[in-house]
Each structure stands twice: as structure tokens, then as C-alpha cells.
Amino acid sequence: MKTHPLDKALDLVHSDIQAGHFTGATSPDYWNMVGPFGGMTAAVMLQAVLRHPDLLGEPVAATVNFAAALGEGAFEVLAVPVRTNRSTQHWTIQMSQAGADGKLHVTTTGTAVTAVRRETWGTNDFPMPEVPPPSAVEPMQIGPKGVEWIRHYEMRPIIGSIPSRWDGSGDASETRMWLRDAEPRPLDFAALMALSDTFYPRVWLRRATPVPIGTVSLTTYFHTDAALLGDVGTGYLLGRATGQQFRNGYFDQAAQLWSEAGALLATSSQIVYFKE
Amino acid sequence: MKTHPLDKALDLVHSDIQAGHFTGATSPDYWNMVGPFGGMTAAVMLQAVLRHPDLLGEPVAATVNFAAALGEGAFEVLAVPVRTNRSTQHWTIQMSQAGADGKLHVTTTGTAVTAVRRETWGTNDFPMPEVPPPSAVEPMQIGPKGVEWIRHYEMRPIIGSIPSRWDGSGDASETRMWLRDAEPRPLDFAALMALSDTFYPRVWLRRATPVPIGTVSLTTYFHTDAALLGDVGTGYLLGRATGQQFRNGYFDQAAQLWSEAGALLATSSQIVYFKE
Numbered sequence: 001m002k003t004h005p006l007d008k009a010l011d012l013v014h015s016d017i018q019a020g021h022f023t024g025a026t027s028p029d030y031w032n033m034v035g036p037f038g039g040m041t042a043a044v045m046l047q048a049v050l051r052h053p054d055l056l057g058e059p060v061a062a063t064v065n066f067a068a069a070l071g072e073g074a075f076e077v078l079a080v081p082v083r084t085n086r087s088t089q090h091w092t093i094q095m096s097q098a099g100a101d102g103k104l105h106v107t108t109t110g111t112a113v114t115a116v117r118r119e120t121w122g123t124n125d126f127p128m129p130e131v132p133p134p135s136a137v138e139p140m141q142i143g144p145k146g147v148e149w150i151r152h153y154e155m156r157p158i159i160g161s162i163p164s165r166w167d168g169s170g171d172a173s174e175t176r177m178w179l180r181d182a183e184p185r186p187l188d189f190a191a192l193m194a195l196s197d198t199f200y201p202r203v204w205l206r207r208a209t210p211v212p213i214g215t216v217s218l219t220t221y222f223h224t225d226a227a228l229l230g231d232v233g234t235g236y237l238l239g240r241a242t243g244q245q246f247r248n249g250y251f252d253q254a255a256q257l258w259s260e261a262g263a264l265l266a267t268s269s270q271i272v273y274f275k276e
Numbered sequence: 277m278k279t280h281p282l283d284k285a286l287d288l289v290h291s292d293i294q295a296g297h298f299t300g301a302t303s304p305d306y307w308n309m310v311g312p313f314g315g316m317t318a319a320v321m322l323q324a325v326l327r328h329p330d331l332l333g334e335p336v337a338a339t340v341n342f343a344a345a346l347g348e349g350a351f352e353v354l355a356v357p358v359r360t361n362r363s364t365q366h367w368t369i370q371m372s373q374a375g376a377d378g379k380l381h382v383t384t385t386g387t388a389v390t391a392v393r394r395e396t397w398g399t400n401d402f403p404m405p406e407v408p409p410p411s412a413v414e415p416m417q418i419g420p421k422g423v424e425w426i427r428h429y430e431m432r433p434i435i436g437s438i439p440s441r442w443d444g445s446g447d448a449s450e451t452r453m454w455l456r457d458a459e460p461r462p463l464d465f466a467a468l469m470a471l472s473d474t475f476y477p478r479v480w481l482r483r484a485t486p487v488p489i490g491t492v493s494l495t496t497y498f499h500t501d502a503a504l505l506g507d508v509g510t511g512y513l514l515g516r517a518t519g520q521q522f523r524n525g526y527f528d529q530a531a532q533l534w535s536e537a538g539a540l541l542a543t544s545s546q547i548v549y550f551k552e
Contacts, residue, residue, distance in 0.1 A: 060526055061493040061547045063339040065387050067359035067366035082370075082382045083343035088492065088549075090343035090385055092368065094358075106358045109366055109387050111341050113492050113547075115525070120552055122523040125449045125482065173401045206401065216364065216389050217337040219495045221528045221547045223521040244532065245499040245540040247398040249391070250336055252497045252543050254530060256520065264521040267528050269545045271337045271389075271497045273364075276396055 004185045005029035005152055006194070009040050010047045012077065020052045020079040026072050030149040035069050037149035038215045039197030043190040045093045045110045048079035050189060056081075056089040057116040058226060059189045063219040064110040070097060076104065079112075088115040117225060126267075128258040131158050134178040134236045153198055154182045156236075162200050163208040170208035173243035175199055178260075184234035187265075189222060192229070195237060195257060196220040196268035202243035202253050203274045212275040216250070220268040232259045249273060280461045281305035281428055282470070285316050286323045288353065296328045296355040302348050306425040311345050313425035314491045315473030319466040321369045321386045324355035326465060332357075332365040333392040334502060335465045339495040340386040346373060352380065355388075364391045393501060402543075404534040407434050410454040410512045429474055430458045432512075438476050439484040446484035449519035451475055454536075460510040463541075465498060468505070471513060471533060472496040472544035478519035478529050479550045488551040492526070496544040508535045525549055 009027035030040040042064040049055065049062075075097045083090040095108035131137075137156040160175030179198060185191065201213040241255040255268040285303035306316040318340040325331065325338075351373045359366040371384035407413075413432040436451030455474055461467065477489040517531040531544040 061341075063387060063493070063495060065337075065366055065389060068361065082385060085344065090341055090382075092385055106366075109358060109368055111339060111385050111387060111493070113341060115492075115549075117524040117526070120523075120525050120550065121483065122521075123482065124521055125478075125518065126520040202401075206399065207397065216391075217339070217387070217495075217497075219339060219493075219545060221493075221526075221545070223523045223526070223528070225524065242401065244402040244543050245398075245400055247396075247499045248393040248501065249396050250393070250497075250499070252499070254543070254545075267520050267530070267545070269495060269497070269530075269543070273391075274396065 004183060006181060006185055006191060010044060010190055012044070012047055012051055014051065019054065020048065022048050022051065022077045023074060024077060025074050026070060028148065029152055032147050032149055035071070038066055038218065039194035040149065041066070041070060041108055042197060042218055043194040045077060045095060045108060046112060046193045047190045048077040048093055049091050049112050049114065052079050052081065054081055055114060056084055057087065057114040059222045060113045060115045061219065061221050062110065062112040062193060063217065064108060065217045066215055067109055068105065068107045070107045075107070088113060124264050126256055126264055128238055128262045129176060129240065131176055131238060137178055152182050153179055155179045160205055163205065166208055166210055168208050170206045173202045173206040174240065175205065176238065176240050178236040179239050180234065180236050186234055187229045187232045192222065192257065192266050193220055195239070196255060196266055197270070199239065199241035199253065199255060201272060202241065203246060203251050206243055206246065214273045216271050216273050218268065218270040220266055222266055224265045228263060228265070232265070235260045237265065280459060282457060282461055282467060286320060286466055288320070288323055288327055290327065295330065296324065298324050298327065298353045299350060300353065301350045302346060304424065305428055308423050308425055311347070314342055314494065315470035316425065317346060317384055318473060318494055319470040321353060321371060321384060322388060322469045323466045324353040324369060325367050325388050325390065328355050328357065330357055331390060332360055333363065333390045335498045336389045336391045337495065337497050338386065338388040338469060339493065340384060341493045342491055343385055344381065344383045346383045364389060400540050402532055402540055404514055404538045405452060405516065407452055407514060413454055428458050429455055431455045436481055439481065442484055442486055444484050446482045449478045449482040450516065451481065452514065452516050454512040455515050456510065456512050462510055463505045463508045468498065468533065468542050469496055471515070472531060472542055473546070475515065475517035475529065475531060477548060478517065479522060479527050482519055482522065490549045492547050492549050494544065494546040496542055498542055500541045504539060504541070508541070511536050513541065
């Protein structure tokens with residue numbers, strides 16, 4: 001059976017240096033312009049937690065900071081459960097890669113919280129916007145110059161599609177799109193982490209100008225458990241992202257991801273560097 | 277001259293163990309029900325970064341994870357610049373406190389990003405809601421049973437005030453309020469970090485039911501520099517907070533803080549445990 005490209009990208013080998021120490025390698029399938037798709041790096045960071053032999057519960061929150069460019073090839077990830085309580089566990093995560101000097105350098109830092117969750121009262125206070133169903137929305141066409149990682153997602157933008165003319169005419173920063181893995185794969189936490197970073201830079205939309213950018217920090221909260229993920233399966237998610245403030249080289253993005261049935265599965269924030 | 281209670285709470289002594297290692301103590305002024313006000317703990321974590329001798333630039337992002345209860349008394353904070361680039365710096369932060377066994381235990385983890393920012397294009401895509409000016413809004417009255425930290429903030433709720441009847445009648449989770457330090461103090465980054473956590477739990481508002489809660493992780497993005505903070509001075513901020521999803525023991529909160537002049541100074545997210 002063919003391995004899904006996402007499973008290849010998430011493939012970590014547990015080393016014998018210490019519990020939670022893994023080796024892996026960047027995936028050509030999820031390559032962006034000058035490095036891996038950040039969402040995949042974030043997913044790999046979370047995967048190290050999920051693969052840890054002492055894991056308690058399921059992810060509630062994960063923050064990933066992109067400290068330095070990750071180059072093509074091998075990397076190491078260390079996930080450490082720094083505090084384990086009765087029903088929650090707090091993690092620090094660090095990714096490192098050998099530099100030109102042959103030494104290991106930290107490229108990515110992060111923290112995560114996992115928890116054993118109990119059934120409680122609940123409600124959604126951010127209902128899914130009314131949008132046409134996925135079948136009524138055209139998939140985004142990816143030209144020959146498109147970056148590789150985008151080919152591995154099916155994206156059906158409803159509003160706020162990537163500008164077709166870079167003419168400085170932008171006036172809003174909201175995108176709504178249906179999305180899922182291009183090659184069907186049942187949704188799991190690592191995939192959801194990656195999906196929370198699939199929105200193209202808000203500054204490109206807001207300005208209709210393609211300035212250089214780089215995500216600096218990404219935080220995703222999980223409002224789902226394995227059972228609800230199972231209900232979603234290979235279905236579409238509705239993703240919504242908006243910019244809130246753009247100022248002196250940085251902007252933030254607030255995002256939500258609902259199942260097609262309207263369950264708010266994840267909420268996410270990120271802050272992104274932009275050049276001009 | 278009398279020291280402001282916030283400056284007392286932020287008072288850290290740089291130890292000689294290593295650069296970025298500080299000792300401090302919890303402040304009775306910012307005591308919550310069973311521990312310090314989490315916003316103050318977050319502010320102390322950021323303060324360790326701000327006091328580090330190798331600090332580059334000003335805060336862009338900070339995430340603080342509340343891993344365990346912090347008890348009354350002494351604690352240690354270690355801020356480490358794990359990666360310093362040309363204009364950005366990535367930090368890990370850890371707070372520890374001696375337990376009943378006499379050993380140090382990690383109570384709080386965090387990461388931060390600081391940066392030297394340059395002037396660029398910018399815009400606000402989340403304008404301040406239209407609200408009456410602070411002078412037209414009654415300050416919240418704090419009864420004799422009010423917790424201590426609330427006395428050190430002036431809060432003028434416009435909508436979504438803390439329920440006066442706990443009768444299960446709630447139907448929304450949005451609060452808008454004017455707020456500032458009760459005793460005037462010019463705004464700085466540590467104060468802004470604390471202010472981003474001053475909203476009472478969304479689940480209390482949404483349900484008009486005071487269930488036990490605890491913030492698990494808080495992320496704040498800073499859209500300001502020292503100059504803009506200087507313009508704000510001791511003025512009011514408009515704070516807005518909403519819940520997005522409440523499910524199986526956790527809910528998230530999205531928040532924005534504007535200056536009275538309408539500058540979006542900070543955006544913030546948190547995920548909070550609730551009991552029932």
C-alpha cells in the first residue's frame with residue numbers, strides 16, 4: 001500500500017538517546033519556496049509529542065516558533081513532558097538541524113498541552129459562516145510554478161482567494177475556503193495542526209502585493225477528540241482566516257476550522273513577519 | 277516615592293547562576309482566589325526576557341503555559357535566548373518553585389519572540405468597536421469579597437459585565453470594557469501582557485454559572501513599540517474578549533486591546549480549563 005505523503009512527512013524515528021528524542025527529514029512533498037511548509041514543521045513538532053511513550057491524553061494547545069530557516073534534509077526533535085498532572089501534561093519541544101559548521105542549531109521551539117478530557121457542557125460561540133457546499137465551489141487551480149506543498153491540499157476558496165492581479169487593490173483580509181488533503185486521509189491531530197497553517201499570507205490579500213513573509217509563531221487550540229476526528233474522516237473543513245493588525249513588519253492572523261457539519265474543530269493564531 | 281504595586285510584582289533579582297536567571301516572589305497585591313493572577317505570572321515571565329542583558333528588540337509574541345499552581349512566596353525564572361538572528365530573537369522561559377519536597381518544580385513554561393522592528397506599511401483590519409467614552413461608563417464595583425488583583429485594575433464594562441445573577445441565563449460570551457491600572461502607571465509591555473489576561477472567564481458569562489476554571493495557555497501578540505506605548509501613557513485601553521468554542525472541559529478566548537485613540541496594541545488568545 002502506498003504511504004500517504006503526509007505520513008511520510010510525519011515519519012519520525014525514536015532514537016535511543018532519550019525518551020522523546022526523534023530523528024526525521026524534511027519532505028519534498030511539502031516544500032515551500034525556500035524551505036518546508038511551516039504547517040508541516042508544526043505538525044512534525046506535535047507528532048513528536050504524540051509519539052512520546054509517556055503521552056497523557058490528546059492535544060489541547062500547541063505553539064510553534066519558527067526561529068530559523070529549516071534546510072533540506074535531516075533534523076532532530078526533542079519532546080519533553082516537563083510537567084505531568086493528573087489529567088494534563090505540559091510539553092516543551094525543540095527541533096534542531098546541523099548547520100554548515102556541522103553543529104546542531106535550534107531551528108524551531110514550541111510548547112504543547114495535552115489532556116485527558118471529560119464530557120462537559122459545551123457550545124459553539126463562533127458558528128460556521130453560511131457558505132455554499134464544497135461541490136458548488138471551484139477548486140483552486142495550481143499552475144506549473146505553484147509551490148509543491150499546495151499540490152497536496154485541495155483548496156476551494158469561497159472569498160478572499162489569492163489575488164489574480166498584484167495591483168495594490170486589496171481592501172480586506174478575510175479568506176473562507178473548503179480544504180482537505182488532496183489525497184484522501186482520515187483527519188488526525190497532526191493533519192489538523194498543518195491545516196491550521198494553510199492560509200496564504202494575509203498581507204498578500206490585504207494589499208494585493210506579494211511582499212516577502214515568514215511566520216514567526218503559530219498557536220493552535222484543539223476543540224476535538226479522536227472520536228470527533230473520526231466523524232470528520234476524509235471530509236472537507238471550512239477554514240476562515242483574517243488579519244487583525246498589520247504594523248511595522250508584523251501582522252497577526254486569527255483562524256477557525258470547522259467540519260463540514262459545523263463543528264469548530266480548531267482555532268488558531270499566528271504572527272507573521274513581512275518585509276515592506 | 278511609593279513603588280507601584282505592578283513594579284513590586286515585577287521585581288526580579290538577577291542571580292549569578294547564569295545570564296537570564298532571576299529570583300522573585302509572588303505579590304499579595306495581585307492575588308487571585310488560590311494563587312497569583314495568571315496575567316501577572318505571564319507578565320513576570322515576559323519581564324525576565326525584558327531584563328535579560330542580551331535582549332534584542334522588543335516583544336512581538338509571548339506564550340505562557342500554566343503547568344502547575346504557583347504557591348505564595350519565592351520563585352525562579354530562567355529566560356534563555358535560544359536563537360538570535362539579525363533582527364529577531366527566540367526565547368524559552370521557565371518558572372520554577374520549591375515544592376513541599378524542597379526540590380524545584382516547573383510551574384510555568386513559555387516562549388517569546390522579540391524583534392527590532394522597522395517602519396513599514398500598516399493597517400488595522402479590526403477597528404475598535406463604537407463604544408461610549410470611559411467617562412460615560414460606570415466603573416465596576418468590587419465588593420468586600422472581591423479578589424485582591426481586581427482592586428488593582430479599573431474596569432468599566434460596557435457589555436458582557438460579570439453576571440449579577442448566577443441563574444444559568446447566559447446567551448453570549450463577549451465583553452467590552454475600558455480598563456487600566458487603578459493606580460496610574462504608564463503602559464509598558466509587561467503591563468500589556470497582564471492586561472491581556474484581565475477578562476473574567478468566558479464560561480461564567482456564557483452560562484451565568486460560576487464553574488471552577490483555570491487558564492492553561494495564553495498567547496499575546498504585541499502590535500506596538502515603546503513610542504506608541506508612550507503615546508498611550510496612563511490612558512484607558514478598550515478590551516474585547518469572546519469565547520469561540522466550549523467543549524469537554526476547555527474553552528478558548530480571543531481578545532483585542534485598543535488604545536483610547538483606536539490603535540490595536542495587542543491581540544491575545546487563551547485556552548482555559550473548566551470543570552463541568
